[in-house]
Amino acid sequence: MTASPLLSVSALxxxxxxxxxxxxxxxxxxxxxxxxxxxxxxxGKSTLIKVLSGVHLFDAGDITLDGAPYRPASPHAAKLAGIxxxxxxxxxxxxxxxxxxxxxxAMPKTRLGLLDRAxxxxxxxxxxxxxxxxxxxxxxxxxxxxxxHRQLIEIARALQSESRILILDEPTATxxxxxxxRLFEIVAGIKxxxxxxxxxxxxxxxxxxxxxxxxxxxNGETITTQLITDVTPADVVRSMVxxxxxxxxHSGADAHASTEVALNVDGLRTTANPTGTxxxxxxxxxxxxxxxxxxxxxxxEVLRAIFGxxxxxxxxxxxxxxxxxxxxxxxxxxxxxxxxxEDRKEEGLILDMPISAxxxxxxxxxxxxxxxxxxxxxxxxxxxxxAQLKLKYGKLSDHAASLSGGNQQKVVLAKWLAKTPKIxxxxxxxRGVDVGAKAEIYGILRDLxxxxxxxxxxxxxxxxxxxxxxxxxxxxxxxxxxTLARADYSQERIxxxxxxxxxxxxxxxx
Amino acid sequence: MSAVDITPHSPEKTSMSIRSVINxxxxxxxxxxxxxxxxxxxxxxxxxxxxxxxxxQITINLVLAVGMTFVILIGGIDLSVGSVxxxxxxxxGKAITLPGLGATELIILAVLAGVLAxxxxxxxxxxxxxxxxxxxxxxxxxxxxIARGAALQISGAQTIYSFPFAFEEFGSMLIYGVPVVFLVAxxxxxxxxxxxxxxxxxxxxxxxxxxxxxxxxxxxxxxxxKVAAFSICGLTAGIxxxxxxxxxxxxxxxxxxxxxxxxxxxxxxxxTSLSGGRGSVIGTLLGAFIIGVLANGLILIGLSDFVxxxxxxxxxxxxxxxxxxxxxxxAS
Ligand SMILES: Nc1ncnc2c1ncn2[C@@H]1O[C@H](COP(=O)(O)OP(=O)(O)OP(=O)(O)O)[C@@H](O)[C@H]1O
Ligand SMILES: [Mg+2]
Numbered sequence: 001m002t003a004s005p006l007l008s009v010s011a012l013x014x015x016x017x018x019x020x021x022x023x024x025x026x027x028x029x030x031x032x033x034x035x036x037x038x039x040x041x042x043x044g045k046s047t048l049i050k051v052l053s054g055v056h057l058f059d060a061g062d063i064t065l066d067g068a069p070y071r072p073a074s075p076h077a078a079k080l081a082g083i084x085x086x087x088x089x090x091x092x093x094x095x096x097x098x099x100x101x102x103x104x105x106a107m108p109k110t111r112l113g114l115l116d117r118a119x120x121x122x123x124x125x126x127x128x129x130x131x132x133x134x135x136x137x138x139x140x141x142x143x144x145x146x147x148x149h150r151q152l153i154e155i156a157r158a159l160q161s162e163s164r165i166l167i168l169d170e171p172t173a174t175x176x177x178x179x180x181x182r183l184f185e186i187v188a189g190i191k192x193x194x195x196x197x198x199x200x201x202x203x204x205x206x207x208x209x210x211x212x213x214x215x216x217x218x219n220g221e222t223i224t225t226q227l228i229t230d231v232t233p234a235d236v237v238r239s240m241v242x243x244x245x246x247x248x249x250h251s252g253a254d255a256h257a258s259t260e261v262a263l264n265v266d267g268l269r270t271t272a273n274p275t276g277t278x279x280x281x282x283x284x285x286x287x288x289x290x291x292x293x294x295x296x297x298x299x300x301e302v303l304r305a306i307f308g309x310x311x312x313x314x315x316x317x318x319x320x321x322x323x324x325x326x327x328x329x330x331x332x333x334x335x336x337x338x339x340x341x342e343d344r345k346e347e348g349l350i351l352d353m354p355i356s357a358x359x360x361x362x363x364x365x366x367x368x369x370x371x372x373x374x375x376x377x378x379x380x381x382x383x384x385x386x387a388q389l390k391l392k393y394g395k396l397s398d399h400a401a402s403l404s405g406g407n408q409q410k411v412v413l414a415k416w417l418a419k420t421p422k423i424x425x426x427x428x429x430x431r432g433v434d435v436g437a438k439a440e441i442y443g444i445l446r447d448l449x450x451x452x453x454x455x456x457x458x459x460x461x462x463x464x465x466x467x468x469x470x471x472x473x474x475x476x477x478x479x480x481x482x483t484l485a486r487a488d489y490s491q492e493r494i495x496x497x498x499x500x501x502x503x504x505x506x507x508x509x510x
Numbered sequence: 511m512s513a514v515d516i517t518p519h520s521p522e523k524t525s526m527s528i529r530s531v532i533n534x535x536x537x538x539x540x541x542x543x544x545x546x547x548x549x550x551x552x553x554x555x556x557x558x559x560x561x562x563x564x565x566x567q568i569t570i571n572l573v574l575a576v577g578m579t580f581v582i583l584i585g586g587i588d589l590s591v592g593s594v595x596x597x598x599x600x601x602x603g604k605a606i607t608l609p610g611l612g613a614t615e616l617i618i619l620a621v622l623a624g625v626l627a628x629x630x631x632x633x634x635x636x637x638x639x640x641x642x643x644x645x646x647x648x649x650x651x652x653x654x655x656i657a658r659g660a661a662l663q664i665s666g667a668q669t670i671y672s673f674p675f676a677f678e679e680f681g682s683m684l685i686y687g688v689p690v691v692f693l694v695a696x697x698x699x700x701x702x703x704x705x706x707x708x709x710x711x712x713x714x715x716x717x718x719x720x721x722x723x724x725x726x727x728x729x730x731x732x733x734x735x736k737v738a739a740f741s742i743c744g745l746t747a748g749i750x751x752x753x754x755x756x757x758x759x760x761x762x763x764x765x766x767x768x769x770x771x772x773x774x775x776x777x778x779x780x781x782t783s784l785s786g787g788r789g790s791v792i793g794t795l796l797g798a799f800i801i802g803v804l805a806n807g808l809i810l811i812g813l814s815d816f817v818x819x820x821x822x823x824x825x826x827x828x829x830x831x832x833x834x835x836x837x838x839x840x841a842s
Contacts, residue, residue: 330730346721346724350725357717373710
């Protein structure tokens with residue numbers, strides 16, 4: 001590393017109350033490199049990014065940009081300095097259109113100073129096409145889009161303005177293969193233009209695929225920075241967790257799944273799929289059924305319709321042979337169905353409430369008597385779930401907003417595991433969760449299944465589905481393309497089905 | 511880095527109540543400073559008589575504001591409470607002047623009728639705004655007119671008077687200089703605090719204000735909780751009507767004009783966020799005191815009604831600015 005660094009951080013510290021989120025962070029960015037930040041959930045990656053982007057001030061240490069001291073007081077200041085960020089949690093205005101969100105920083109004006117809507121939509125169209133999101137209409141309100149689309153819109157927005165440093169905090173957590181590939185092409189493109197990219201991910205294959213150097217975080221400290229060519233994934237994991245981690249591959253046990261049908265979905269049509277072939281399938285008792293597919297394939301819609309989160313156009317759901325009348329989440333829960341939603345910020349958590357209140361939200365009956373809350377019991381329940389899921393937190397009374405992204409995700413899981421439903425629907429259950437915790441969660445899910453629970457898992461990560469599921473159903477264009485048994489699993493076959501018809505028809509986005 | 515805390519016996523208080531204590535401390539200090547200022551500026555301010563006055567004056571606003579707190583916590587607003595109070599007062603007034611019944615029966619009947627009338631208005635507000643997901647601002651603006659019109663219609667635009675003696679007596683009864691009606695208001699504050707902080711219902715009221723979708727997906731009947739919040743607000747408007755009648759010995763269809771604004775002001779000054787999910791009824795109590803003390807004190811030091819109004823307005827604006835910083839502070 002001969003050239004002088006573009007950005008240099010040394011001995012950086014930042015604490016929230018008593019929690020030392022950054023406890024001595026040092027690293028440097030070379031011009032034009034792609035630099036990975038890795039570390040377990042709560043290690044301090046996002047906090048560093050928030051400091052660099054002017055969201056948080058730091059307590060101690062030095063940051064220099066181009067050799068001059070850098071201490072952004074606001075996100076605006078960071079942008080002026082040429083630092084553009086895609087944060088881990090989304091910052092879109094849900095009631096505005098996609099185009100308005102993309103142009104929010106610099107709305108195009110006509111000569112009269114009025115908003116130039118046509119130009120705005122044109123720019124947004126171009127921005128979306130550039131990241132391969134050509135099936136989304138730019139006038140759609142963001143509220144109607146799924147989480148992966150939102151992620152792509154955030155990325156498109158960040159790519160709009162010229163920046164010198166582009167920071168991407170877990171951009172791929174919700175993306176499927178196709179979008180991830182596209183993103184990597186874009187990263188390569190802007191890197192070639194000399195832009196420096198900081199990339200956070202829990203997927204080491206991605207880190208090894210596109211990054212030049214990697215900096216490892218542990219407990220708020222930077223452990224090491226190395227050239228990617230000098231290390232192996234195992235080395236990186238070792239520095240992340242401070243010990244060797246065994247591989248969490250599938251145990252090969254699909255012995256639990258009985259032949260008894262637990263849940264039968266028959267002729268289901270969602271509002272996103274008014275005309276195509278309806279969705280029908282069986283879920284066996286003690287089975288984990290995966291649903292694979294690309295963004296917009298209709299996976300989330302199926303789960304939401306089963307759970308009653310959205311009204312279904314037609315179709316029946318039978319549980320243990322009995323037809324269910326589900327008019328809303330309430331009926332589904334009463335029937336014994338749970339639903340871990342994909343978007344923790346919008347649907348999963350009450351961010352301004354304590355961790356304990358969040359983890360009891362579904363099963364308030366268990367922590368109350370005759371409508372009166374028992375705070376002791378509630379804390380016990382939350383502490384138990386926290387220990388089980390290796391939740392990293394300060395106090396149970398801290399707001400959920402104070403948790404790192406991966407830890408927030410664990411709280412969403414905890415809330416539903418507490419209820420032990422008969423059928424658990426999981427939409428991106430490990431989004432943003434680190435490698436170690438993922439293995440723990442897989443273990444917990446398998447135990448529950450062994451005890452007779454049945455699950456449907458939607459995930460954008462094929463390895464996750466392959467590790468976890470007894471069968472994988474593949475969707476494209478709101479329809480089922482095929483179902484694979486464990487013996488037939490391969491990335492190629494799944495992708496082949498997933499790409500199935502997606503290019504042929506116009507689809508309404510999520 | 512913080513160690514993982516799995517000891518189940520960390521301090522009893524939730525951070526929500528710790529934060530509300532800090533927030534309330536700020537409002538409390540503002541109130542104390544105000545009291546200090548007025549007691550120096552006017553020798554009458556701290557006289558027993560004047561204190562009784564202040565407590566009497568804030569009672570009705572406090573009662574309305576307690577119900578308003580529930581509505582604002584779920585992210586709504588109720589502009590109709592002043593009119594609903596008048597409507598309830600007219601209904602109760604008609605009941606209490608029915609011929610051929612004894613005083614006790616009349617009083618019980620009037621209280622029930624007034625409270626029920628208020629609650630029905632609240633239920634309507636809640637059902638209509640929650641069922642069609644319409645902004646409560648508009649729906650309750652409609653109710654503001656409907657209830658006022660109904661009050662005028664039923665009463666024939668006439669003031670109703672000559673109530674049973676016991677009822678009138680209740681309105682002016684003092685215990686150690688404290689008006690009994692104020693004690694009723696205080697009891698409502700205590701009950702509301704308990705409901706909001708210690709029950710599943712209260713937990714979900716806060717939850718709905720913060721993230722309605724998360725509460726819905728967790729299987730809770732959001733619709734009914736919203737209806738309940740508005741009915742509570744209607745209920746307190748009914749109670750306020752009874753107190754109003756007992757205090758003034760009349761029941762007028764033009765009572766309570768503009769009262770909704772004072773009630774909302776008390777809630778907001780008390781630190782409850784207009785966007786819902788954050789705040790406390792203790793703050794509302796302090797907010798009502800601030801408005802009452804300000805009104806009383808400014809008159810005592812000889813300022814005109816107009817100046818008083820300007821200063822009250824200023825206080826509301828300052829309170830909201832402070833709330834902005836509080837939200838920012840608690841977010842980081
Ligand atoms: N606003 C806040 N208030 C209190 N604590 C916070 C706040 N933000 C972060 N923390 C704490 O700081 C620590 C680091 O969090 P950070 O979000 O940086 O982790 P991360 O490395 O990004 O994790 P993840 O992989 O889960 O996204 C965590 O323990 C978290 O609880
Ligand atoms: Mg993070």
